[in-house]
Amino acid sequence: MSLRIYNTLSRNKETFIPVDENQVGIYVCGPTVYGDSHIGHAKSYVSFDIVVRHLRYLGYSVLYIQNITDVGHLTDDADEGEDKIEAEARKRKLQPMAVVEHYTRSYFEDMDRLNILRPDISPRATGHIIEQIEIIKILIESGYAYEANGSVYFSIEKFKEYGKLSGRSIDEMIAGARVESKSEKRHPADFALWKKAEPGHIMKWPSPWSVGYPGWHIECSAMSMKYLGEHFDIHGGGIENQFPHHECEIAQSEAATGKSFAKYWMHNNMVTVNGQKMGKSLGNFVTLKDAFEQYHPLVIRFFILQSHYRSPLDFSNEALSGAKKGYDRLVNTVMILRQRIDLNQDGETVPIDITGYKEKMIEAMNDDFNAPQTIAYLFDLSREMNHYLNDGKQYSAASLKEVDELYREFGDTVLGIIPESLETTSSANGTIDADLIQLLIDVRQEARKQKQFALSDLIRDRLKELGILLEDTREGTNWKRIT
């Protein structure tokens, strides 16, 4: 089965046919860098990370663009209020660009820990003011935009298809529109392309209309089209940006080029915390830096991928600790499997249907990136594998390697949850030397032989206090670091 993607534009799963045969261009709305990233960012960027990873696994050459919004995103509704970054800068008595730099680094730090692959290009809005002005010029020339007191607005009534992504009609929006205090706009739902800077506004640039700054929506049109072309494959983002942000992007881009903008629109659903929406005003923000203190980043990644990207995800301690146990179980199997491979033994071939698993997992991922289903298959595989690891028979290292290859392809390459180096998956620091641990295991083994169980239990208990867990098996004693 070929890859199918749920396209918000058609509200259906569609067979994925790229614009260019083997090239895929994907643009995902990145963060506005005025604060630490939270678990909502994690869900969004983990979701698109597996999109990119799976497309690459399928053999596409993917160009992944994710912007950094460092200007123009206002605190109030789309065209009123303070710039978020300026507001933060004022609060902290810093230059706006220092705030941007700080939180951009913080963002990448967090994303790296979640094993999210970096985008190929992370363009900044402030680095593309010229491109944004160029589009605005075209929109004014073609009558889609108008100037008012040094600001420029997009006239939604001129763009017939406005509302096609979010399923809204202009009439409905008039009914639901907020009262406009300043009515520079011809229509209440018109949106800003360029804003004239008020006195005291720091981040501003010259333009044909005023010294000012770009509207929030225009940056994504400018940067996506600059790097991916006027018509490209996938545009992604959080579902809350479907309207107005993405609707506006479509309007201004298609009005400017006369071409269809992104072919497939993908939206990830949102995170709730203990059943409640996570919001600034509710004060229940969970930053990733906080979450990482309680849970290993890969556990959070695993937790996110255990539900579908288009489903809402509820973040609770109960759910997370359940995920941690499941995740440890999965990783445990892979650790033991790899230890067994290292013994490099001959023996029977493990009777696992590797091709069958592979086909099922590809099919699950091809069905609109069904990571939870793929993880379920990894658990099925692990149960089977554990059975053979425990049945006392000797299996050939070569055939065990083939099983391991499944974990590598789907656990690592596609889902990014089972890394190459497994010893680091515990959040405890690995301060105790492995050779020293092996020495203690050997001493304890000797004590057990002599039935000195009080001593052997003492060694096991004390090591556990130090974060080293011993497990006796028929093949000897395994150890691992615990949290």
Place this chain on the structure above:
RNA sequence: GGCGCCGUACCCAAGUGGUAAGGGAGAGGUCUGCAAAACCUUUAUGCGGCGGUUCGAAUCCGCCCGGCGCCUCCA
């Protein structure tokens, strides 16, 4: 008020027409000096409720109840 989404076991969660994945928790068992891990068995004649379409529905349609999102900050 307008637009849209969801409601699956004690908890989390896949599943869009063919007779209920997976994880956690619980119960029983195997293995073990003990423990841990692992494995085996077990836990929804049932998918919010009521109708309808169909040979057949968690899946499609209608109504009702409950929860959520967007329309305002947020990925």
